[in-house]
Amino acid sequence: MTQSNITRRGMLGAVAAGASVLAMPTVLRAQSSEYIIGASLPLTGPFATAGKLIAPAFSLYQAMINAEGGINGVNIKIVTEDSGYVATNALANYQRLLASEGKNVVAYYGDSTGFMKLVGPELKGDQARMMTSTSFATELANPETHPYQFMSGPTYADQFDILLQDIAAKGGKSVAFIHSNNEFGTDPLEHGKKRAAELGIDVVLVEATKTQGADIPTHVTKLAQANPDYCILQGYVTGVWPQLIGGARQFGLATKFMGTFWGMEKLIADRVTAEAGPFLDGYQGVMPYRYSYDQEDAPRLQQIAEMSKTMFAGTxxxxxxxxxxxxxxxxxxxxxxxxxxxxxxGLEMSNADNIAAALATVKDVNLGGYYGKNVSIENNKVGIGRVYQYSAESRLFTPTSDWLTV
Structure with a gap:
């Protein structure tokens, strides 16, 4: 399964309908009555599928918040540029936006762990803005070393922790870690080994693969030789993780597979099921959020669903x-x-210290249903998640654990 196969005509339509901001000039000249939130996304490159599915959320969120009065009567504008999943490109985007818009820029959304680490030393004086991103990198959850960066979920190490707790609770005795050969893939491995030992689970294989174009038969053979009860997949977005599971099923392995956040997208699982059969049935993984169809007592998810019917009709x-x-x-x-x-x-809106201090006051907040309980920001993160399982019959991910706090 290649990225081009996943991005079918319907998905291209969704991107075109939902990401009109991308057709705007690279850097927009904001009015003084607007707050700009800049963003870099991988609209090309190895993770373009993810970038093109995030972009529509930006346009919908901008419309939703501005309809509600913006930030105390001032509209927001989200300005998005392509990074190609290259950290230096994202850094250049950020610097160019600051040079053009100055104090109108109040925050920035990054595309990767690489960018968040690269930009860290640049966040000083007038160049500092509050940042969030696609990354759940473990080292970012440290206010002392990364005071202007936060994440809306648990770190990758935390996600391994949740999965390993679940494995132990289900009686699992052995586990393999298969990961992409980049920083994204290796992030939680050492913590995972330590936590598994504490829980009495043997780590019988740690195997690195390419981010794309992995040698699936070789990796599956090694997995078969180790024959673990469970296998946690880390550091993938689209093609490799389903291929590994499919190869293992063809080999006759009974190993149960689990993934972290980026391997839990329903559109990918549905596409694989439609093209290759139900071998993902029973696949599990950790999610910080509810799925968008889980709307009971979730007014924000209900609002998003209602707006999506109009903004993304036919996609x-x-x-x-x-x-x-x-x-x-x-x-x-x-x-x-x-x-x-x-x-x-009444504080300066572009001052990163002011925004960081305000974020630190976010405690026990009901965010409208994205999570299954009230949340707080602690150590630059929201440390909450639960385990979901995919059904090839219903084409839904449903929870198999309570909400766990880490």
Whole structure:
């Protein structure tokens, strides 16, 4: 399964309908009455599928918040540029936006762990803005070293922790870690080994693969030789993780597979099921959020669903918001709370110290249903998640655990 296969005509339609901001000039000249939130997304490159599914969430969120009065009467504008999943490109985007718009820029949404680490030393003085991103990198959850960066979910190490707790609770005795050969893939491995040992679970294989074009038969053979009860997949977005599961099923392995956030997208699982059969049935993984169809007592998810019917009519996003878009929504909601509290206090809106201080006051907040309980920001993160399982028959991910706090 290649990325081009996933991005079918309908999905291209969704991107075109939902990401009109991308057709605007690279850098927009904002009026003084607007707050700009900049963003870099991988609209090309190895993770373009994810970037093109996040972009519509930006346009919907902008419309939703501005319809509600913006930030204390001031509209927001989300300005998005392509990074190609190259950290230096994202950094150049950020620097160019600051040079053009200055203090109108109040925050930034990054595309990767690489960018968030690269930009860290640049966040000083007038160049500092509050940042969130697609990343759940473990090292970012440290206010002392990364005071202006936060995430709307648990770190990758936390996600391994949740999965390993679940494995132990289900009687699992052995586990394999298969991961992409990049920083994204290797992030939680050492913590995972330590936590598995604490829980009495043997780590029988740690195997690295290419991000794309992995040698599936070789990796599956090694997995078969180790024959673990469970296998956790980390560091993938589209093609490799389903291929590994499919290869294992063809080999006759009974190993149960689990994934972290980026391997939990329903559109990908549905596409694989439609093209290759139900071998993902029973696949499990950790999610910080509810899925967009889980709308009971979730007014924000209900509102998103209603707006999507109009904004994305005739596309797959008409009736479903991808998990990757929900991450963006939750991050922007938390950022908006901080911006509003900052505005209420009459403080400089572009000052990253002010926004960081306001974020630190986000405690026990009901965010409208993105999560299954009230949330707080602690150590630059929202440390909550639960395990979901995919059904090839219903084409839904449903929870198999309670909400766990880490």
């Amino acid at each position: 797959p996003l008409e009736n479903y918001m991808p998990t990757w878009g929900l991450q963006a929504f939750a991050s922007l909601e938390l950022l908006t709370i901080a911006l509003k509290r900052n505005a209420d206090a």
